[in-house]
Every structure is written in structure tokens, then in C-alpha cells.
Amino acid sequence: MKSNNQPKIVCQNISKVFIQKGSQRVHVLEDISVDVKPNEFVVILGPGQSGKSTLLRIIAGLETPTTGTVTLDGKEVSGPGADRGLVFQSYMLFPWKTVLGNVELGPRLRGIPKKERREVAQRYINLVGLQKFEKHYPHQLSGGMKQRVGIARAYANNPEVMLLDEPFGQLDAQTRYFMEKETARIWETEKRTVLFVTNNIEEAIYLGDRIISLQGKLPGRMHATYEVNLPRPREQTEMKFLELRQKITDASELVL
Amino acid sequence: MSTTTTAASSIANEIQQEVMERKPFSIVAFLKNRWFLYAISLTAFFALWKYVDYTRVLGNGIAAPEKVVVAIYRLMIDTVAGKSLWGHTWASLNRILIGFAIASSIAVPLGILMALNRYVNAVVKPVFDLIKPMPPFAWISCAILWFGIDEPSKIFIIVVGTFVPCLLNSYMGIRLIEPQLYDVVRMLGGSRRDEILQVGFPAAFPAIFAGLQISLSIAWTCVLSAELVSARSGLGFIIIQGMQLARPDFVLAGMVVLAFWAWATTLIVTYLEKFLCPWKRETSLA
Ligand SMILES: Nc1ncnc2c1ncn2[C@@H]1O[C@H](COP(=O)(O)OP(=O)(O)OP(=O)(O)O)[C@@H](O)[C@H]1O
Ligand SMILES: [Mg+2]
Numbered sequence: 001m002k003s004n005n006q007p008k009i010v011c012q013n014i015s016k017v018f019i020q021k022g023s024q025r026v027h028v029l030e031d032i033s034v035d036v037k038p039n040e041f042v043v044i045l046g047p048g049q050s051g052k053s054t055l056l057r058i059i060a061g062l063e064t065p066t067t068g069t070v071t072l073d074g075k076e077v078s079g080p081g082a083d084r085g086l087v088f089q090s091y092m093l094f095p096w097k098t099v100l101g102n103v104e105l106g107p108r109l110r111g112i113p114k115k116e117r118r119e120v121a122q123r124y125i126n127l128v129g130l131q132k133f134e135k136h137y138p139h140q141l142s143g144g145m146k147q148r149v150g151i152a153r154a155y156a157n158n159p160e161v162m163l164l165d166e167p168f169g170q171l172d173a174q175t176r177y178f179m180e181k182e183t184a185r186i187w188e189t190e191k192r193t194v195l196f197v198t199n200n201i202e203e204a205i206y207l208g209d210r211i212i213s214l215q216g217k218l219p220g221r222m223h224a225t226y227e228v229n230l231p232r233p234r235e236q237t238e239m240k241f242l243e244l245r246q247k248i249t250d251a252s253e254l255v256l
Numbered sequence: 257m258s259t260t261t262t263a264a265s266s267i268a269n270e271i272q273q274e275v276m277e278r279k280p281f282s283i284v285a286f287l288k289n290r291w292f293l294y295a296i297s298l299t300a301f302f303a304l305w306k307y308v309d310y311t312r313v314l315g316n317g318i319a320a321p322e323k324v325v326v327a328i329y330r331l332m333i334d335t336v337a338g339k340s341l342w343g344h345t346w347a348s349l350n351r352i353l354i355g356f357a358i359a360s361s362i363a364v365p366l367g368i369l370m371a372l373n374r375y376v377n378a379v380v381k382p383v384f385d386l387i388k389p390m391p392p393f394a395w396i397s398c399a400i401l402w403f404g405i406d407e408p409s410k411i412f413i414i415v416v417g418t419f420v421p422c423l424l425n426s427y428m429g430i431r432l433i434e435p436q437l438y439d440v441v442r443m444l445g446g447s448r449r450d451e452i453l454q455v456g457f458p459a460a461f462p463a464i465f466a467g468l469q470i471s472l473s474i475a476w477t478c479v480l481s482a483e484l485v486s487a488r489s490g491l492g493f494i495i496i497q498g499m500q501l502a503r504p505d506f507v508l509a510g511m512v513v514l515a516f517w518a519w520a521t522t523l524i525v526t527y528l529e530k531f532l533c534p535w536k537r538e539t540s541l542a
Contacts, residue, residue: 109446
């Protein structure tokens with residue numbers, strides 16, 4: 001472990017151009033620089049189609065940036081790895097595995113003996129509140145429960161950094177609000193460095209230590225950074241919360 | 257369905273129906289009942305069959321339903337060309353099982369390999385595309401020329417017929433996998449081997465199984481056509497014998513038994529799939 005001032009993740013001048021079939025170029029990201037301190041909860045806020053998923057996939061090592069670099073603890077990221085855990089926008093659970101089978105997959109791939117990995121998996125299943133659902137298959141779960149499995153699966157592999165890509169984008173407003181509270185609670189119990197992508201301003205303020213907003217319309221660019229100095233747990237009806245919300249809304253072209 | 261006495265009350269019913277939009281128990285609801293319609297449909301079918309037989313419009317070309325049942329019973333006890341109905345059924349089933357086993361054990365791995373490796377794909381695909389549109393029966397003459405009229409030529413037809421759907425479904429099963437599922441394994445620290453074992457096979461399994469199911473029904477068509485051309489045993493042979501002896505009850509008996517076994521074997525595969533893919537239980541049980 002490095003000293004606390006050393007950033008955990010550094011993204012330097014990242015841009016991304018996809019070359020599609022027929023040499024068509026899609027410019028998705030332009031000059032993104034982000035750094036995240038250890039155990040910091042950073043939210044990337046951007047409208048639809050602003051390259052948020054692409055940025056997260058670059059940090060995850062699933063895509064290579066066209067220019068720029070991503071470093072984790074000072075080492076350049078060159079591919080996917082177990083030191084980062086990714087929670088997918090559309091869950092991506094394995095339908096042929098039970099909740100337990102999905103959650104224990106990471107430890108299993110790393111060759112951890114059955115008894116031990118069951119214990120780890122069970123601990124995170126309990127943490128996300130899915131005890132008694134271990135034997136269920138994903139199709140038997142609601143959307144919110146599926147994403148809990150996605151979060152538990154990422155956590156169970158014990159990554160240093162959690163990357164969450166609009167994890168609650170497909171949920172109804174009520175479930176979404178509930179899941180945000182759960183996320184805050186889980187993060188308080190299991191502190192990690194978190195990069196959380198969303199298009200929802202309330203969600204960003206509710207969860208983030210810091211919010212980095214992206215400009216809409218491709219290519220996505222950095223727009224502004226907001227420090228959220230509100231005590232946790234936060235209330236969406238607090239005065240300061242609403243003020244910050246107003247400030248971000250005014251500054252961005254986000255339509256609410 | 258009595259007419260005069262209930263006429264008045266049924267009119268009263270209709271009036272009431274108009275007043276009360278939806279009645280829980282009405283004649284319409286009864287007529288729309290699924291089971292009732294099934295019964296009507298089957299009764300009409302057998303009645304028509306019986307009527308055609310009765311009027312002799314098809315001459316001696318058809319046997320009444322009950323005669324077919326008797327024929328099935330007699331074929332089970334008596335023998336045709338040294339075999340009872342059971343023996344002939346087994347002869348057909350045996351050919352199918354051998355042909356099906358040969359085809360699937362080659363086509364499924366080949367389809368998977370083609371989907372995973374583009375060089376294998378580039379080598380196999382042109383030849384496969386050339387052979388693919390050929391109806392399996394087109395091979396019958398070749399099969400007899402190459403393998404004679406015994407078992408191998410019949411099995412060859414089944415292999416050729418079932419090879420195509422087996423290979424295509426395995427290939428598509430792998431190709432249509434959501435690529436982000438592989439990303440999950442990569443993010444958790446898995447290797448290329450883990451990707452194939454944890455995602456490739458299980459995700460393609462339902463499609464591969466669907467290919468096997470289609471192949472099985474094609475196998476029945478293949479075995480029948482091969483047996484119709486030349487055979488001394490099998491359900492196709494019974495049908496041909498029935499035709500040559502001018503015994504429509506034998507012909508129909510052979511057809512009924514064939515349909516039954518084709519249905520039964522497909523059902524076995526369906527249940528096997530439900531057993532092997534418990535995660536699909538909800539979605540595939542309609
Ligand atoms: N592999 C790829 N090849 C070509 N274009 C791509 C690829 N991946 C993403 N894109 C393009 O990049 C653009 C941004 O995609 P991205 O998914 O990063 O945006 P997003 O902000 O996450 O959107 P959303 O809010 O809908 O999730 C899209 O227009 C998409 O077409
Ligand atoms: Mg996205």
C-alpha cells in the first residue's frame with residue numbers, strides 16, 4: 001500500500017476513436033484526465049451516449065485507449081485483471097449458474113478451494129442482502145436482485161478498485177433509490193476505491209465524494225468537477241443537496 | 257345441445273350477456289374452452305376418416321381407424337419378414353441411433369471449432385456451404401452405389417441429413433454468445449481457457465441441444481426414406497410391404513407407430529434438456 005496521497009487510479013489524456021468496418025471512425029472520448037484517491041468514491045456523470053461505458057472499459061482494461069494512459073498504483077494498465085472489479089450496466093450474470101455459482105466465480109477462477117470460496121461468496125451474498133437466494137437462478141430474480149448479485153460477484157473477487165457502469169440504470173425509481181442507499185451502506189462496510197458511472201444527478205450527489213461531469217454529444221469531454229462535502233448518510237431533501245443539484249443542473253445540458 | 261327447450265333460456269342468456277358485459281360462465285366461454293375445441297377437432301378428424309372409409313371414395317386405399325388399431329396389435333404378435341413390429345421398430349431406431357451418434361459426435365465439435373477458430377472456419381466453411389443445400393434424400397442413389405443396400409447406406413443418409421443442423425446450431429450457438437460474458441471472466445482474472453469452459457460451452461449448450469433435437473426429427477424422415485427405397489426390416493419396410501400387399505391397415509399402422517416413436521424420442525430429448533439445463537426450465541416450459 002502506498003501513502004494515502006498517492007492516487008490509486010490515474011487516467012491521463014485519454015481519447016478513444018473506434019474504427020468500425022469500412023474504416024468509419026467513431027470519436028468517443030476526447031482528452032479525459034481523472035485521478036481517484038484510495039478509497040475515494042468518484043462518480044462520472046454524463047448523459048447517454050457520452051462515452052461513459054467506454055471510459056470505464058478502458059480503465060477496466062477491456063479496451064485500449066487511442067491516446068493516453070491508465071495507471072493503477074503507478075503501473076500502466078494493459079489488460080483486464082482481478083485487481084479491478086466491474087459491475088455491468090446490463091448485469092451480465094451467467095444464467096446457467098445459481099446466485100452462489102455466480103458470486104463464487106472469481107475465487108473459483110483463482111483456484112481457491114471450495115470451502116473457502118463458499119465462505120467468501122456467502123459473506124458477500126449476505127452483505128448485499130441475498131441470503132436465502134443462493135440456490136436461485138438469475139431468471140428467478142428481480143432486476144434489483146440481479147444487480148446485487150453483480151455487485152457481490154465483483155466484491156467476492158476482492159478487487160482493489162470497483163468500477164460500476166450505470167448499475168441501476170434499468171431499475172424503477174423506487175428500487176433505484178433503495179439500491180443507492182444499499183450501495184452507500186456496502187461501501188461504508190467494505191471501503192474500496194470506487195468509480196461509479198451514472199446519468200442521474202441525484203444518484204451522483206447521493207453517492208459521490210467527487211463528481212466528474214462529462215459533456216454530452218460525442219466525443220465525450222470533461223466538463224466540470226464537483227466536490228460533495230455532505231455528511232453521510234445523505235438526504236436527498238437536504239438544503240445543501242438541493243443546492244448542489246441545482247448548480248450541476250444549471251451547468252450541464254442534462255435534461256431532467 | 258338440446259334445441260327447443262333451452263332456446264328460450266339461451267335467448268334470455270344472450271340478453272343478459274349484453275347487459276353484463278362479461279359473464280364468468282357463458283356458452284361463448286364454453287365454446288372457447290381449449291379442451292372442448294381439442295375434443296371437437298379430434299372427433300371431427302376421426303369422423304372424417306371413418307366417413308371416407310365408409311363411402312369408399314378412396315376405394316380400398318384406406319382402412320378405418322379401428323382396423324388400424326387391430327393391425328398394430330396383430331403386427332406386434334405376428335411377424336413380417338421374420339420380425340414382429342417391435343423388431344422392426346428397433347431396426348429403425350437402431351439405424352437412427354447409430355447415424356445420429358456418428359453425425360453429432362463429428363458435427364458438434366466441428367461447429368464449435370469453426371466458431372472459435374477462424375482458420376478452421378475458413379477451411380471447412382466453403383465445402384460445408386456447397387453440401388448444405390443438398391436435400392439428404394438426394395444422396396440415396398449415391399449411398400446405395402457406395403455402400404450397397406445394407407445397413408451402411410441407410411446410416412449414411414441419416415448421417416448426412418443430421419450433420420447439417422448439428423453443425424449449424426453448434427456454430428451459431430457459440431457465435432451468438434453475448435461478448436460481455438467473456439469480459440466477466442476476463443475481469444475476474446480468467447484465462448482464454450476459462451472463457452471457453454465457463455462461458456462458451458454453457459452458453460452454447462441450449463443451441464447445440466436444439467440442433468440435436470432438429471437432427472433427431474430429420475433422422476426419422478431420413479430412415480423412413482432410406483427404408484422405403486430398399487430394406488428388409490424397419491417401419492418403412494412395413495409401410496412398403498403394406499402397399500405391395502394392398503393392406504392399407506398395415507400402411508397406416510406403420511405410419512402411426514413411426515409418428516409415435518418420432519414424437520417419443522423428441523420428447524425424451526426435450527426432457528433431457530430440461531434436466532441438463534435447469535436454468536432454462538422457466539423459459540422453455542411453455
Ligand atoms: N466497440 C465499438 N465499436 C464502435 N463504436 C463503439 C464501440 N463501443 C462503443 N461505441 C460507440 O461509442 C459511443 C459511446 O458509447 P458508450 O457505451 O461508451 O456510451 P455511454 O455514455 O455509456 O452510453 P449509455 O448512457 O447509453 O450507456 C456509442 O455511440 C457507440 O456507438
Ligand atoms: Mg453505458
